Amino acid sequence: MxxxxxxxxxxxxxxLIGVTILTFSMMHLIPGDPAQIIAGESASPEQIELMRERLGLNDPLPVQYFDYIRGVVTGDLGNSIRSGRAVSSEVFLRLRPTIELAVYSTILSVFIGLIAGVFAAVRRGGLSDSLVMIVALFGLSLPNFWLGLMLIQYLAIGIDIFGINTGWFAASGWGTWQQQVLPVLTLGTAGAAIIARMTRSSMLEVIDQDYIRTARAxxxxxxxxxxxHxxxxxxxxxxxxxxxxxxTLLGGAVLTETVFAINGLGRLIVDSIRARDFPIVQGGVLIFALLFVFxxxxxxxxxxxxxxxxxxx
Amino acid sequence: MAKELLKVKDLKQYFPIKGGMLGRTINHVKAVDGISFNVYEGETVSVVGESGCGKSTTGRAILRLDEPTSGEVEFDGEDLLALSKRKMRKKRKDLQVIFQDPYASINPRQTVRQILEEALDIQNVVPKAERGKKIADLMETVGLGAHQADRFPHEFSGGQRQRIGIARALSVDPKLIIADEAVSALDVSIQAQVINLMKKLQREFSLTYLFIAHDLGVVRHISDRVIVMYLGKIVEIGDTTSIFDNPQHPYTKALLSAIPVPDPEPEHKKERVILQGDVPSPIDPPTGCRFHTRCPFATDKCKVDVPELRSEDYMKEGHMAACHYQKEIEAGTHTAKY
Amino acid sequence: MAETTDILVEEPILEVRNLQTSFFTKEFEVKAVDGVNFAVPKGKTLGIVGESGSGKSITSLSILRLIKNPGKIKGGEIIFKGENLLDKTESQMRQIRGNEISMIFQEPMTSLNPVYTVGQQISEAFIIHQNMSKKEAMLRSVEMLELVGIPSPKQRVKQYPHELSGGMRQRVMIAMALACDPELLIADEPTTALDVTIQAQILELMEDLQDRLGMSTIMITHDLGVVAETCDYVAVMYMGKVVEYATVKDLFKNPKHPYTVGLLNSLPRHDIDLGEEDLTVIQGSVPAPDQIPEGCRFAPRCPFASDICHERLPHLEQSEDGNQIRCWIYTDEWDGDPEVNVNGERTS
Structure with a gap:
């Protein structure tokens, strides 16, 4: 083992090398001069040149890459343009809600997916099998952000049914369980659907195996x-x-965090893209990639x- | 004596096993480990043995379906292993193969006619205009109606599909047919029909068969000579009668005695030798004689010295076995331990 | 004339009467088992022999009521120790399965669960049927492995199926089946997937265990050699029906049904030299399940078939010696050659 x-x-x-090359080249693929962007609109040519020198942009590309790798290995991912703080601390600060969101969603989708998949497989060809699979197909096809908005509409803002308001959960933030339910539901639905379908077909295959007959015998x-068995x-x-x-959940987290205004890594990346805070985007993507690999x-x-x-x- | 059609010399087929930290080759499965034999024109030579003995690998190596590790395969005076891929493809016209499951080796979306046309097309031996008649002839030859040529393989029973496989092999007028467990999957009554057909075709077209099988009843009935393999080596080779009536190698004897006979009161209740244990792994085959771990006659010598195939003066010409003690066992001076 | 349903066997442990099991497809019904009768004498071995599609395996699964959708046991009786198994509830059947009647299957490679150790799998039988604790059951499992001749059972019990050879796995299957000391063992092609030297080991083991434990056995096989060596009685099946039931000696010495004769003749034997002679074959092949012949199922392939054979299905009838045969030739109504000798062309 x-x-x-x-x-x-x-x-x-x-x-990992591939990932770092990709994130490294982000810096160079963005339109315009990074030094210009980082130094700001009103910077003088001298300030830009100084910035270029500080960022090492005058060095040959391989040297820049190895500098970057050295930074990655030692945890130095540069500084945020907006706040000036170290990218690593900004990113790690926001990592927790994202990981929590992904883990809870995974647990939810595994739980629902397994139960639904086994349920459908055992009733192969029956009405309940078809129903479960139709629901799963829906779950799979619903766009994430739309589902989130609908959940907010009906379960956070709420509607009145027989005098009861259904606004049980919070529409934004991350901390209390009321805040966590809807984002986890939003993010976990598609996964639950995929896992349900996979579990069903896998169960159907297994149920026909000889060792299942042995167990029955x-x-x-x-x-x-x-x-x-x-x-x-x-x-x-x-x-x-x-x-x-x-x-997929990590990717989905970007949307979900935006919809629910969660201060997670996904939202940080989206905000940083808008603010052209490229060191943060670079660092965030790198962390996502590392998470996925591990x-x-x-x-x-x-x-x-x-x-x-x-x-x- | 007839001409040697196929000469196999010191054929080896090792398959690498990958593993370790970096996925290097850490060992080999020695599926076939230095075997030599000849097949004469017009005869049927069977290769028998239990799973893992290398009989099917031998067939595949001769056809170069897997590239052999080393050795020589001379077919009709030509070194097959020296041929380029393109020339080898041409050569396959003369060496056809029939597999155990004909369904797995034919395209289910083609009709029998298309299957046969394709075979004729690839080797281009019959002019296009005559192909329709050739296909009708082939169908009749293998006992199917010419009118069935436009059906799909799934419309045929297992036995009929095997006939289609035979028709395809025959379509290019091959010299040698390698039949790899060709009748093993068939029910007894159908198996008998296909065996009779193969014998009839051999007489009519003077075919040569290399018949790979594990069912020794079938082998006795169809073969002129038999090769017995164990763990990648030939342990005994000889004419069919000698192998079945006068086996020399303890493994051949055990193999024959293990077959249940459909007779509850056989005239001479044979002594059954029940071998102990399983066939060892071909990755690290036993030293010396490979059979020594299960052989009731084995001694220390067997653990060290590799026995060579040889004949004794009381054995028929061409009958050879690879046991250190074959002579002593025959004379009754070397006895079994169990 | 009525169909024979009572089979004169002293002390049968199991009697199957007019068993019918069908599989339902959208278009038609496949009568896999179509009115099967036989009895298993106590302490003896009954062989059920037939080619693919004869219904022999479906018969064995029907006895334990392990037929799954779209299959269904349509009718008949399965009398085990005086009680009809078809009247039992599912939970009563579970008490019988693996306890009073056990089963071993053809493919030792796939019949064991790959994610549990062999010990866990044998233990399960003890835990279900004998209320043993896990620990106790594991100790008994070691004993069972020892009983079936597995070397170093204490280590083997902790291994997973893929770590064992085919022969070893079949021994494990036998250990599991015999764990609760069943009265009837159903072996469905137990050696078909094994090499011949391993088959010899397993058959010897089964014979030895039967001597020691005294259970009755149903041996389902297509191999007439296995039947001759292991069985006391044989039922030959063709297209869902028993065509001949006899003691092993009678069946091989004096086969009566043209199908039985045909099977014996088409079998190439390693101990008999036919020289250049062809094998005697049964013409044609088994008809498709939606094309069942009107009369005797075997008539279209039978070399002796006469008019009556194509028109009416013969009954399974019992002769004085207790053997049974389903063939018009042996009845008063036979309208073919009165001198017919089905055994005329036997070669051995």
């Missing part, structure tokens, strides 16, 4: 056959989907723990 993890980490090195209760096997492909889903390593590890057939080495 240890060798496997080490090997998997080694394998991510090229990915042993006198095992149907409930135990489904949850003990079938589900554990059906989970194996689902885990991979959950990992990929986590990446979540996928974790998923691989879980996958191998579940799937006894794969030799760890």
């Amino acid at each position: 240890f060798t496997f993890i080490v090997r998997r980490i080694i394998q991510t090195i090229p990915v 042993k006198g095992v209760k149907e409930r135990v056959v489904i949850y003990r 079938a589900l554990k096997n059906a989970l194996i492909p689902v885990v991979t989907v959950v990992g990929l889903q986590f990446g 979540v996928n390593i974790a998923v691989d590890v879980i996958y191998r723990l579940l799937n006894k057939r794969i030799d760890l080495n």
Whole structure:
């Protein structure tokens, strides 16, 4: 197992290099002169030249890249243009709500997705199977921001039904559970739908396996056959989907945080794009990429723990 | 004696195993480990053995479906392993193959006619104008009606599909047909029909068969000579009667004695040798004689020295076995431990 | 003349009467098991032999009521120890499965759950049927592995199925099936997927365990060699029906049904040299499930078939020796050659 993890980490090195090259080149792909942008509209040519020197923009590209890498490794991601504070501290400050949002949404989508998927699979071809799958298709096709707005409309602002106001939850912020419910629902719905569909097809495949027949022939209760014998096997492909889903969630977080005015990393990036605060965007994207890479390593590890057939080495 | 159509010399087929931190090749599966044999024109040679013995790999290596690691394969006087990919494709006209599952090797969206036309097209042996008649002839030859040519493979039963596979192989007038477990998946009654058909075709078209199988009943019935393989090596080779009536290698003996006979009271109740344990892994095959870990006759010598195929004076010409003690076992001076 | 439903066997542990199991597709009904009768004498082995599509495996799954949608047991009786299993509730059936009647399957590679250790899987039978604690069950599992001849059982019990060879896995399946000391073991092609030297090991083990534990066995197979070596009685099935039921000796020495004769003749044998002679074959192939012949199911392929065979289905009838045959030739109504000898062309 240890060798496997080490090997998997080694394998991510090229990915990380790719990511840093991408974020590094962001600085150079933006229209206009970064030094001009950072120094401000009213800066004199001398000030711009000074800024260019400070940013190292006069060095050859490879040198600039290695300077950048050195910064990344030591945690120095430059300074925010707007606040002048270190990018790393700005980013880390905002990281927590985003990670919480992604983790809660993942838990929600896994929970709902598994239950719905198993439910549908066991009733293969029946009415409830079709219903679950139709609902899942809806969940999958709803645009994130629209769902968020609808939830705010009906569950935060609320409407009156028989004299009861449905505005139970908060429409913005992140901290109390009232604030967290709607963003998590918004972000988790699509994931739940994907996981439900995946679980269903995976369960259907597993239910037809010979070892399920063996379990039944042993006198095992149907409930135990489904949850003990079938589900554990059906989970194996689902885990991979959950990992990929986590990446989508991080992307989705940008929208959701904006809709719900959560001070997370996603919103920070969006705001920084608007304010042309490129060091922040660069740092934020890098952190997202790193998170995604490491979540996928974790998923691989879980996958191998579940799937006894794969030799760890 | 007839002409040697196929000469295999010291053929090796190793498959690499990747692993370790950087995914390097850390070991090899020695699927076929230095085997030599000849096939004469017009005969049927069977290669038998249990799963993992390398019999199918041998067939694939001869056809270069996998590139062999080393060795020589001479076919009709030409070194197959020296041919370019393009020339090898041309050469495949003369070496056809029939697989266990014909359905897996044919395009389900093509009709039988299209399948046969494609085969004729690739090798371009029959002029276009005559192809319709050729296809009708082929269908009749393998016992299907010419009127069935426009059906799709799924409209046929397993036995009929195997006939289609045979028709396709025959379409290019091959010299050698390699049949890889060609009748193994068929029910007994259908299997008998296909075996009879293959024997009939051999007589009519003077075909040569390399017949890879695990069912020794079928093998006895169809073969002129038999090669017995164990863990990538030939342990015994000889004419069919010698192999079945006078087996020399302890493995051949055990294999034959393990087959259940459809007779509840056989005239001479044979002594069954039940081998212990499983076939060892071909990744790290046992040293010395590969069979020593399961052999009831094994001694310390067997653990060290690799036995060579050889004949004894009491054995028929061409009959060879690779056991250190074949002579002593035959004479009864070396006895089994269990 | 009525269909024979009572089978004269002393002390049967299981009697199957007129069992019918069908699979329903949109277009038609596939009668996989179409009125099957047989009995399993106590402590003996009954072989059910037939080619693919004969319904032999569906018969065995029907006994434990493990038929899944779109399949359905339509009728008949399955009398086990005097009680009809088709009248039992699902929860009563669970008490029987793996406890009084156990089953082993063809594919040892896929019949064990890949994510649990063999110990966990054997233990489950003890925990369900004998209320054992996990620890106790695991200790008994080790004993079971020892019983089925698995070396170093204490280590093996902690291994996952993929760590074992095919033969070892089939031993594990046997250990699991025999855990609760069943009275009837149903073995569905238990050695078909195994190499012949491993098959010999497994058959020897099964025979030895039957001697020691005294259970009755149903051996489902397509291999007549396995039948001859392991069974006491045989039922030959063709297209969902039993065509011949006899003791093993009688069946092989004096097969009566033209299908049985045809099967025996078309089998190439390693111990008999036919020289250049062709195998005697059964013509044609099994008809598609939506094209079941009117009369005797075998008539279209039968070399002896006469008018009556194509018109009416023969009954399974019992002769004085207790054997049964479903063929017009052996009845008073036979309208073909009175001198017909189905065994005339036997080669062995």
